[in-house]
Amino acid sequence: MYGMIHRGIRSMVQDKLGEDAWFALEQKIGIGPTELLTGMVYDDTMTIAIISEAAARLNLTTSESLFEFGRYWIEYASRGSLASAMDLTGHDLVSFISNLDRLHLSVGMAMPGSRLPNFNVVLSEPGFLKVEYHSQRTGLENFVSGLFYGLIERFGLIGEVAIADSATCNAVFEIRYKDGHA
Incomplete structure (x- = not known):
């Protein structure tokens, strides 16, 4: 990594x-x-x-630690050297996740040899997202779940993240969310 x-x-x-x-x-x-x-x-x-x-x-177990680190990463990146990139990636949950590949593209240009994942929003409805995750790495689904929870928190929402389908190096996540201020 x-x-x-x-x-x-x-x-x-x-x-x-x-x-x-x-x-x-x-x-x-x-x-x-x-x-x-x-x-x-x-x-x-x-x-x-x-x-x-x-x-x-x-x-914690390693899986729990990956999840907690994913949640932590969003806050950490938001206050560090990646803050401006995080701000430019999206101003709401849907746009941010839709633009993750663009964010990773800019990171990848700065780090030759990196193997960054791909994210594809395959369904977006009010309060619901279905996201395909593709990676050359295995075993990071809990980290990605934590990232999605961190993003839910970043945008003042409450929600749940579930892995709907999982295969080697791929997963489909379902994200249900609502305004945390309501």
């Missing part, structure tokens, strides 16, 4: 458990600043090792 993802995981661990917990994680799995370079592409096994160790420290 990418250094920016590693930096996001670091931030989540530090926010929830403190700086010492992150330092202990680094020591246990043998990583340091060179694994946190934002624009670098790293082997997925390193990212999964970081997520797994973070999960253990947070008393």
Whole structure:
């Protein structure tokens, strides 16, 4: 995966458990600043090792940790160096998810060798979205679910995300939502 993802995981661990917990994680799995370079592409096994160790420290399963990190990522990206890209991607849930591929295209141009997923909104009705997710990576559906929940929160909505169908490197998500202020 990418250094920016590693930096996001670091931030989540530090926010929830403190700086010492992150330092202990680094020591246990043998990583340091060179694994946190934002624009670098790293082997997925390193990212999964970081997520797994973070999960253990947070008393979560790896799947739960992926989900929580997905939710966290939206807030993290919104306040960091990706803030302007996040703002330009969409001003509501439907437009944001519809424009994810454009966001990933700009990220991909800055990071040669990246393998970014594709998202396709196949059905959009008031309060409901059906989204196809395609990736060269396997096992990230919980992360994507967390991302969708994070986006629901970003736009002041309440909702639910379900995986309607799942196959290797592909999934169909159903997102039901309503205004959180009503």
